[in-house]
Amino acid sequence: MKNFKFLGLIAVVVMLIAAVSAFAVPADSAVMHFVQDLGLVSSGSTMLGMCVSFASIKNKCGANPGGTSELYIINKVDVDETQWPELGADGVTYAGPIVPKAGKGFAKWDFAQDTGDFGFTLSGDPGSQSFEHTVGVYIPRFNPEISKVYKDLPNAEIIAVKIDANGQKIVFGDLQRPLTPKLDYKSGKKFNEKNGAEFGLTVGNNHPPYFYSGDIPVVDVVAPAV
Amino acid sequence: MLGSKLKKYKLVNAEGLGRIRTDFGLISLANITDAQAEKLFHAGSRYVEKVEKPASTTGTSRKKK
Numbered sequence: 298m299k300n301f302k303f304l305g306l307i308a309v310v311v312m313l314i315a316a317v318s319a320f321a322v323p324a325d326s327a328v329m330h331f332v333q334d335l336g337l338v339s340s341g342s343t344m345l346g347m348c349v350s351f352a353s354i355k356n357k358c359g360a361n362p363g364g365t366s367e368l369y370i371i372n373k374v375d376v377d378e379t380q381w382p383e384l385g386a387d388g389v390t391y392a393g394p395i396v397p398k399a400g401k402g403f404a405k406w407d408f409a410q411d412t413g414d415f416g417f418t419l420s421g422d423p424g425s426q427s428f429e430h431t432v433g434v435y436i437p438r439f440n441p442e443i444s445k446v447y448k449d450l451p452n453a454e455i456i457a458v459k460i461d462a463n464g465q466k467i468v469f470g471d472l473q474r475p476l477t478p479k480l481d482y483k484s485g486k487k488f489n490e491k492n493g494a495e496f497g498l499t500v501g502n503n504h505p506p507y508f509y510s511g512d513i514p515v516v517d518v519v520a521p522a523v
Numbered sequence: 524m525l526g527s528k529l530k531k532y533k534l535v536n537a538e539g540l541g542r543i544r545t546d547f548g549l550i551s552l553a554n555i556t557d558a559q560a561e562k563l564f565h566a567g568s569r570y571v572e573k574v575e576k577p578a579s580t581t582g583t584s585r586k587k588k
Contacts, residue, residue: 367544396569399538399539400539405542512569513543513545514540514542514570515541515542515549516540517542
């Protein structure tokens with residue numbers, strides 16, 4: 298009897314997935330929330346497996362500088378998961394702020410000028426493609442303050458907001474797919490060689506990084522001195 | 524103390540925070556001014572609330588002739 302109940306539950310879940318796959322279900326619908334709760338699709342993600350017609354891309358005049366100016370990071374455990382923002386009407390911008398738990402906030406990581414970048418690539422074999430997100434900065438120096446910050450990095454699950462040269466705020470990582478940190482410090486061999494660390498964040502996801510319009514609350518913890 | 528310069532606004536949910544990065548720059552919460560708080564408030568920030576004016580003490584009843 299228990300087996301029948303279990304099989305029945307599996308059948309219901311399979312039918313639900315089939316229904317969501319077959320039809321465009323609004324992201325804020327009760328069905329979608331239920332499926333998200335089951336962990337079958339990530340919150341704020343576009344529907345997987347949907348083929349759509351392309352929109353046009355128009356050329357735009359004006360300056361288009363490269364590079365990034367600021368990096369803010371927060372450990373996933375410090376984010377209030379109950380208030381994670383939904384996507385706005387455009388489907389690529391968070392409609393609300395990322396809210397830290399009480400007493401927590403983002404850390405601002407300064408880095409050497411013109412060393413910060415981010416990127417995303419569409420990669421994978423035909424039929425198995427997805428996006429790979431990367432964030433990178435060069436953090437000069439190595440001292441006790443910086444070492445204290447690095448000490449908490451192993452296996453951290455990170456969400457980052459990067460500000461590009463156009464002033465746009467862009468979010469990397471989310472509750473379902475947080476960023477994995479990478480760190481490579483080198484002292485240099487000669488007097489005038491670089492002394493610092495390449496810090497990187499990576500994650501695979503099913504969409505390009507989303508834009509962000511909310512505040513970034515910052516805690517004043519010890520940050521690497523640049 | 525956070526927001527000690529504020530008169531028309533007050534900080535909420537800001538315990539442990541030092542600064543807020545907004546579309547108009549990084550604001551230090553220790554030195555935040557009413558003008559900055561007003562910008563945050565109108566931008567929909569969850570960290571600023573308007574201070575309610577105290578109820579009028581002039582009374583509303585008319586003097587009896």
